[in-house]
Amino acid sequence: MSGFLDALTRVPLLLAAHVLLAISALALAVLIATPLAIWSARNPRVARVALGFASLVQTIPSLALLALFFPLLLSLSALVGGGIPALGFLPSLLALTLYALLPLLRNGVAGINGIDPAVIEAADAVGMTPAQKLRLVEAPLAAPVAIAGLRTAAVWTIGAATLSTTVGQPSLGDLIFAGLQTQSWSLVLAGCFAAALLALAVDAGVGLVERGIATRRQGLWIGALVALAMGLAAATAPLWPRGDDRRTVVVGAKNFAEQYILARLIGERLEHAGYRVEYRDGLGSAVIFGAVAQGAIDVYVDYAGTIWTNEMHRDDVPDRAAMLRAIGEWSATTHGVRLLASLGFENAYAFAMKEGDARAKGIATLADLAAQSPSLRLGSDLEFLERPEWAAVKRAYPFRFAATTPYSPTFMYQALASDRVDAITAFSSDGRIAAEKLRVLTDPKHAIPGYDAIMLVAPDRAKDDRFLTALRPLAGRIDVAAMREANLQVDREADKRTPDQAARWLATKIGL
Amino acid sequence: MQSSAIAWEQVSKHYAGTTAVDDVTLSIAPGSFVALVGASGSGKSTLLKMVNRLVEPSAGRVTIDGADVAAGPAPALRRRIGYVFQNIGLFPHLSVAENIAIGPRLASDPPADVGGLLERVELPRALATRMPAELSGGQRQRVGLARALAPGAKLLLLDEAFGALDPVTRDALGQRLRGLHDELGLTTVLVTHDMAEALLLATRVVVMAAGRVVADETPAALLHGAGGPEAQALVGVPRAQAERLAGMTV
Numbered sequence: 093m094s095g096f097l098d099a100l101t102r103v104p105l106l107l108a109a110h111v112l113l114a115i116s117a118l119a120l121a122v123l124i125a126t127p128l129a130i131w132s133a134r135n136p137r138v139a140r141v142a143l144g145f146a147s148l149v150q151t152i153p154s155l156a157l158l159a160l161f162f163p164l165l166l167s168l169s170a171l172v173g174g175g176i177p178a179l180g181f182l183p184s185l186l187a188l189t190l191y192a193l194l195p196l197l198r199n200g201v202a203g204i205n206g207i208d209p210a211v212i213e214a215a216d217a218v219g220m221t222p223a224q225k226l227r228l229v230e231a232p233l234a235a236p237v238a239i240a241g242l243r244t245a246a247v248w249t250i251g252a253a254t255l256s257t258t259v260g261q262p263s264l265g266d267l268i269f270a271g272l273q274t275q276s277w278s279l280v281l282a283g284c285f286a287a288a289l290l291a292l293a294v295d296a297g298v299g300l301v302e303r304g305i306a307t308r309r310q311g312l313w314i315g316a317l318v319a320l321a322m323g324l325a326a327a328t329a330p331l332w333p334r335g336d337d338r339r340t341v342v343v344g345a346k347n348f349a350e351q352y353i354l355a356r357l358i359g360e361r362l363e364h365a366g367y368r369v370e371y372r373d374g375l376g377s378a379v380i381f382g383a384v385a386q387g388a389i390d391v392y393v394d395y396a397g398t399i400w401t402n403e404m405h406r407d408d409v410p411d412r413a414a415m416l417r418a419i420g421e422w423s424a425t426t427h428g429v430r431l432l433a434s435l436g437f438e439n440a441y442a443f444a445m446k447e448g449d450a451r452a453k454g455i456a457t458l459a460d461l462a463a464q465s466p467s468l469r470l471g472s473d474l475e476f477l478e479r480p481e482w483a484a485v486k487r488a489y490p491f492r493f494a495a496t497t498p499y500s501p502t503f504m505y506q507a508l509a510s511d512r513v514d515a516i517t518a519f520s521s522d523g524r525i526a527a528e529k530l531r532v533l534t535d536p537k538h539a540i541p542g543y544d545a546i547m548l549v550a551p552d553r554a555k556d557d558r559f560l561t562a563l564r565p566l567a568g569r570i571d572v573a574a575m576r577e578a579n580l581q582v583d584r585e586a587d588k589r590t591p592d593q594a595a596r597w598l599a600t601k602i603g604l
Numbered sequence: 605m606q607s608s609a610i611a612w613e614q615v616s617k618h619y620a621g622t623t624a625v626d627d628v629t630l631s632i633a634p635g636s637f638v639a640l641v642g643a644s645g646s647g648k649s650t651l652l653k654m655v656n657r658l659v660e661p662s663a664g665r666v667t668i669d670g671a672d673v674a675a676g677p678a679p680a681l682r683r684r685i686g687y688v689f690q691n692i693g694l695f696p697h698l699s700v701a702e703n704i705a706i707g708p709r710l711a712s713d714p715p716a717d718v719g720g721l722l723e724r725v726e727l728p729r730a731l732a733t734r735m736p737a738e739l740s741g742g743q744r745q746r747v748g749l750a751r752a753l754a755p756g757a758k759l760l761l762l763d764e765a766f767g768a769l770d771p772v773t774r775d776a777l778g779q780r781l782r783g784l785h786d787e788l789g790l791t792t793v794l795v796t797h798d799m800a801e802a803l804l805l806a807t808r809v810v811v812m813a814a815g816r817v818v819a820d821e822t823p824a825a826l827l828h829g830a831g832g833p834e835a836q837a838l839v840g841v842p843r844a845q846a847e848r849l850a851g852m853t854v
Binding site: 208209210211212213214215216217218219220221224228229232233308 | 656658677678679680681682683687689691692693694695696697706707710711735748751755
């Protein structure tokens with residue numbers, strides 16, 4: 093239960109960001125949908141196009157819609173010479189706005205079209221201009237139906253805003269995603285509770301406004317509106333400027349325990365150096381390098397092989413030192429991103445099986461695994477099967493697995509433990525390899541590149557001495573045993589630690 | 605020559621494939637109470653709605669006091685013309701008083717004398733604060749009539765205004781309308797399919813069929829057999845009913 097209370101302490105700041113995002117998206121959607129609904133109600137052809145578009149948007153999974161704005165904004169930014177952030181608030185705002193359009197439009201049009209034609213004829217006959225008709229007759233009569241649409245849109249938007257975590261916008265989803273990755277159900281619960289309560293509160297508040305308007309009780313709807321506005325404004329209080337003029341830096345992390353721990357380790361050092369630190373957890377591998385290149389995050393830890401294959405599109409496998417040199421040069425010249433240092437350990441993809449199972453089947457190498465693959469099932473993390481490394485490995489070893497299933501990392505280990513899969517694409521720095529007595533298969537053809545953990549620094553910080561000085565002591569300091577132990581503290585089922593606690597443990601362990 | 609309150613000059617209205625009004629020329633003298641009578645689809649409502657431009661003619665023009673109705677903006681024209689129709693169209697979110705006062709409010713004129721208007725249509729002043737949904741059908745149509753009179757209109761158009769009312773209410777409201785017409789010196793055009801109503805209320809009856817005027821007589825002349833076969837067919841219905849009713853009392 094104390095884990096839940098701990099998790100709750102993270103809620104206010106995330107709730108504030110969540111409210112600000114959801115309300116901004118709703119407001120923007122209302123601004124767009126209102127004139128569009130009025131136009132649609134007057135012109136069936138416009139209605140078909142507008143509602144068709146909004147319905148089409150609705151069929152795109154919201155997670156994908158959010159992700160699609162990243163390349164879109166990135167190319168738009170390139171087109172206008174930079175300056176458009178492709179991560180964080182803007183893509184989240186745009187995706188959620190599009191998502192909120194359908195209920196607003198549909199109910200707006202239905203509200204106006206649902207007005208008794210005799211009332212419209214009377215409005216014309218008493219001499220109303222189109223503007224007077226809209227203000228005095230159509231708007232008040234369509235309002236209850238239109239506001240019912242606003243309620244739907246509000247609940248959807250607040251729910252979908254949790255997904256904006258994946259494009260680097262802080263939201264209550266931070267708790268949910270981090271909790272899912274590390275199996276900290278208290279985090280998941282805290283995030284879900286907060287999001288659900290927010291949605292219920294807004295739904296109830298807008299519901300009162302709707303009832304007040306429908307029953308023509310001015311006191312009720314104005315009162316509800318004021319209460320709603322004040323409540324939402326109060327919820328954003330943690331984001332109000334506090335006259336804190338320390339510079340804020342943002343530490344990025346991908347979506348697994350090691351990343352959360354290293355981000356905290358880095359963040360703590362930066363706080364000691366006098367920076368105010370924010371975290372963007374849960375970024376996908378595909379977007380996080382773009383985020384640091386754009387300056388949406390200031391620093392994060394990536395892995396040499398990931399940059400090598402995914403960003404540089406190389407499929408040769410040089411030795412680790414040469415690879416690091418090449419990556420450093422490439423990132424500095426093409427993106428201005430500084431490879432500050434490698435941390436001292438590697439987190440490579442490592443094919444692993446249960447020790448007993450591997451011994452019984454006589455599998456020790458990837459070649460052995462390939463030979464028996466038609467009768468075996470492979471479990472992977474969510475992205476491995478789409479990554480160039482998998483293509484490279486398949487070129488070297490003729491894999492033909494009976495089935496391949498992607499899991500979130502935590503569930504991947506459980507799938508192996510419960511024999512749903514026979515082999516997994518584990519991570520070499522993962523504490524669970526030793527803890528669960530797994531055999532890591534060797535790679536005699538060196539198809540898998542090196543995955544040295546490296547700190548990458550955004551162009552704006554690449555010459556910030558105070559910043560760099562704070563982080564340099566981490567260079568080469570973390571050995572794989574220490575990292576595994578820290579990871580296990582967060583990943584294990586019993587006696588679970590938070591990434592913060594594990595980061596502090598790791599700092600002590602490596603003598604910082 | 606005395607100028608007309610309303611004049612239709614060779615007006616036609618075509619809808620896709622059909623002709624609702626076919627080259628009608630007609631003028632109405634100030635102060636007259638004219639009934640436009642005809643079967644459904646005869647074009648009488650279309651002809652009426654050209655006066656306040658709820659319908660724009662395909663050809664020809666309509667004048668009020670000699671001025672083309674199409675000359676200015678339609679809202680300004682409509683604020684000078686009272687219009688009452690079968691479905692009434694009271695604004696459901698406005699009180700009776702707000703409904704009645706809407707015309708002067710739109711024109712930024714001094715506020716309407718709601719109490720006085722309610723009395724004119726024989727409704728209690730206390731009704732002013734009610735919402736339309738709380739009224740009976742007859743009360744609603746009386747409020748509709750009060751709303752039409754509120755801007756001080758001298759021209760009153762009624763499109764099947766009493767069509768949805770029960771016979772008792774209908775008769776009472778018809779007589780009140782005739783009273784108001786006389787008291788206020790209105791020019792009134794009443795569209796109805798009910799020849800008995802037309803004969804009892806109007807000073808002049810215009811019969812329409814298939815978009816054309818087929819008869820234009822006083823009630824007395826129609827009752828004496830004038831106006832041609834179509835008009836007489838319409839006059840024959842209430843007359844036969846009256847004779848049958850008279851026969852039943854014997």
